[in-house]
Amino acid sequence: MTDLTELGVAAIRGGVAKGDFTAREVAEAFNANVAAASALNAFIVTTPEKALEAADAVDAARAARKRLGSMAGVPIGMKDLFATKGVQTTAASHILGGFVPPYESTVSSNLWAAGAGMLGKLNLDQFAMGSSNETSYFGNVISPWRSRESNAELAPGGSSGGSSTAVSARLAPAATGTDTGGSIRQPAAFTGITGVKPTYGRCSRWGVVAFASSLDQAGPMARDIRDCAIMLGAMAGFDPKDSTSLDLPVPDWEAALNADLKGKKVGIPREYRMDGMDAEIEASWEQGKAWLRDAGAEIVDISLPHTKYALPAYYIIAPAEASSNLARYDGVRYGLRDLPEGAGLQDMYAATRAEGFGDEVKRRVLIGTYVLSAGFYDAYYTQAQKVRTLIAQDFANAFEQCDVILAPTTPSAAFALGDKSDDPLSMYLNDVFAVPASLAGLPALSVPAGLTQSGLPLGLQIIGKAFDEQGVMNAGLAIEQRANFSAKPDRWWA
Amino acid sequence: MSVDKQTVAKIASLARIKMGDEELERMVPELNNILAWVEQLGEVDCSGVEPMTAVIPNTLRLRDDVVDADPLTGGGIRDKVLANAPAPEHGFFGVPKVIE
Numbered sequence: 001m002t003d004l005t006e007l008g009v010a011a012i013r014g015g016v017a018k019g020d021f022t023a024r025e026v027a028e029a030f031n032a033n034v035a036a037a038s039a040l041n042a043f044i045v046t047t048p049e050k051a052l053e054a055a056d057a058v059d060a061a062r063a064a065r066k067r068l069g070s071m072a073g074v075p076i077g078m079k080d081l082f083a084t085k086g087v088q089t090t091a092a093s094h095i096l097g098g099f100v101p102p103y104e105s106t107v108s109s110n111l112w113a114a115g116a117g118m119l120g121k122l123n124l125d126q127f128a129m130g131s132s133n134e135t136s137y138f139g140n141v142i143s144p145w146r147s148r149e150s151n152a153e154l155a156p157g158g159s160s161g162g163s164s165t166a167v168s169a170r171l172a173p174a175a176t177g178t179d180t181g182g183s184i185r186q187p188a189a190f191t192g193i194t195g196v197k198p199t200y201g202r203c204s205r206w207g208v209v210a211f212a213s214s215l216d217q218a219g220p221m222a223r224d225i226r227d228c229a230i231m232l233g234a235m236a237g238f239d240p241k242d243s244t245s246l247d248l249p250v251p252d253w254e255a256a257l258n259a260d261l262k263g264k265k266v267g268i269p270r271e272y273r274m275d276g277m278d279a280e281i282e283a284s285w286e287q288g289k290a291w292l293r294d295a296g297a298e299i300v301d302i303s304l305p306h307t308k309y310a311l312p313a314y315y316i317i318a319p320a321e322a323s324s325n326l327a328r329y330d331g332v333r334y335g336l337r338d339l340p341e342g343a344g345l346q347d348m349y350a351a352t353r354a355e356g357f358g359d360e361v362k363r364r365v366l367i368g369t370y371v372l373s374a375g376f377y378d379a380y381y382t383q384a385q386k387v388r389t390l391i392a393q394d395f396a397n398a399f400e401q402c403d404v405i406l407a408p409t410t411p412s413a414a415f416a417l418g419d420k421s422d423d424p425l426s427m428y429l430n431d432v433f434a435v436p437a438s439l440a441g442l443p444a445l446s447v448p449a450g451l452t453q454s455g456l457p458l459g460l461q462i463i464g465k466a467f468d469e470q471g472v473m474n475a476g477l478a479i480e481q482r483a484n485f486s487a488k489p490d491r492w493w494a
Numbered sequence: 495m496s497v498d499k500q501t502v503a504k505i506a507s508l509a510r511i512k513m514g515d516e517e518l519e520r521m522v523p524e525l526n527n528i529l530a531w532v533e534q535l536g537e538v539d540c541s542g543v544e545p546m547t548a549v550i551p552n553t554l555r556l557r558d559d560v561v562d563a564d565p566l567t568g569g570g571i572r573d574k575v576l577a578n579a580p581a582p583e584h585g586f587f588g589v590p591k592v593i594e
């Protein structure tokens with residue numbers, strides 16, 4: 001019998017529907033892989049019983065000849081940023097230690113309704129702030145990948161590092177991610193998987209622990225484009241409980257997948273070609289152009305003149321929103337409380353937040369507080385929001401000349417854990433290619449493009465027009481079919 | 495613009511995060527590095543540019559003015575609201591004494 005954990009979403013769903021195997025067998029196989037992979041630290045909490053329960057429900061529905069959902073029989077990992085009823089939800093922070101939501105996030109609830117089951121809650125950077133999964137209160141996630149030259153532990157990317165590790169190590173066929181400034185695409189690129197950030201507002205933010213509300217967007221992480229299209233279809237949809245939710249029908253992205261790009265124009269932003277660019281990244285970008293040309297597309301040069309300012313604008317806007325969102329952690333209503341002997345209410349707030357937030361979170365809350373403070377608001381925050389308008393206009397202008405944009409996902413392959421953790425700025429720069437699309441709210445994805453000389457995965461990024469997830473995934477599919485990426489990490493952890 | 499230790503202490507107090515001397519001193523160069531880097535936004539000519547308020551054009555909706563229209567976000571769930579509180583008392587959130 002085939003190893004069920006080698007199957008993706010479409011293959012599992014199809015096999016369960018046909019009766020080649022049961023949903024329970026699938027859940028048991030992934031539960032076993034999860035249990036054997038504690039060395040990767042991808043999960044904060046495992047919920048094998050939840051995976052089995054959902055699988056049994058699918059098997060029973062099939063036996064009763066009921067209609068099966070689009071994710072029927074597929075067990076998934078849930079990033080621990082999504083509130084899950086009755087299951088601890090921490091955002092990988094100490095301040096939410098032991099928090100057990102009495103409600104379910106809209107996205108996870110949509111996935112369960114589509115027949116998916118939960119393998120567990122996945123580790124991440126604390127409050128999704130980080131690009132290497134080194135800021136989690138629950139410890140680093142270790143990438144399953146290793147360079148040919150060294151056994152150094154590598155970063156799985158962040159903030160969705162537990163998600164990227166779980167999918168690439170075959171602990172889950174798919175996982176949820178969230179992307180604020182690259183947190184789906186960068187980890188997907190680092191681990192040789194596919195990740196899609198849809199248009200801002202496609203997936204409800206209700207029940208997702210808030211980081212930067214004008215940027216936060218959930219999306220699927222899986223092994224290929226088709227699996228992502230299926231999962232995104234299950235996650236997306238209008239939700240009146242989220243004021244920024246898009247009131248639009250959810251297209252059948254999977255059914256409309258089409259890698260024929262005849263008549264399509266692919267833009268190559270000249271500002272993304274940076275001085276001192278890694279030669280392997282540049283080569284993979286060139287290869288990407290050749291693949292898309294082969295798929296029938298015309299390659300055109302475009303300009304996104306304000307690219308250079310995207311990252312600094314992001315590092316004002318995101319911390320500003322975070323400082324405001326994280327004000328809710330006060331030691332009164334939920335989570336941690338630190339009440340020093342004889343302390344008053346204000347001292348309790350300060351002590352609780354000192355104890356409950358990690359260094360990176362404190363750094364960003366302080367930056368955010370500073371840029372929003374009286375006298376500095378216009379110079380920093382208003383200026384950053386104006387630059388954001390210019391960045392969005394850059395994209396709007398570019399999309400008059402092209403249908404999608406091709407760029408690298410990251411400036412390098414995965415770096416070693418510890419390499420950048422002492423230097424916040426060099427860590428931030430890792431998201432240089434990912435952040436502009438986030439600031440403009442546009443759909444974007446990362447698809448595996450190949451391996452470096454050292455044997456580490458590289459991703460290519462496709463950015464599309466607002467609401468055009470289809471165009472983005474079609475271009476991603478054209479790359480996927482030509483890259484034929486089949487590399488996977490050696491199973492050294494079990 | 496750069497910050498000194500006193501300014502960081504003030505920001506930390508506004509943000510309600512207790513910080514000792516050592517931590518404040520560590521934060522000063524870290525924050526200054528980040529602030530010096532974001533300073534480059536000042537180069538951009540933004541005259542006549544509106545600050546972004548909504549990344550994807552959308553209209554704010556009003557729900558029907560009905561009590562508990564959505565039970566998930568409605569009222570009457572006191573025990574659920576208090577379920578994760580560190581110190582609930584008599585159906586309320588308990589806090590240290592705030593009135594002398």
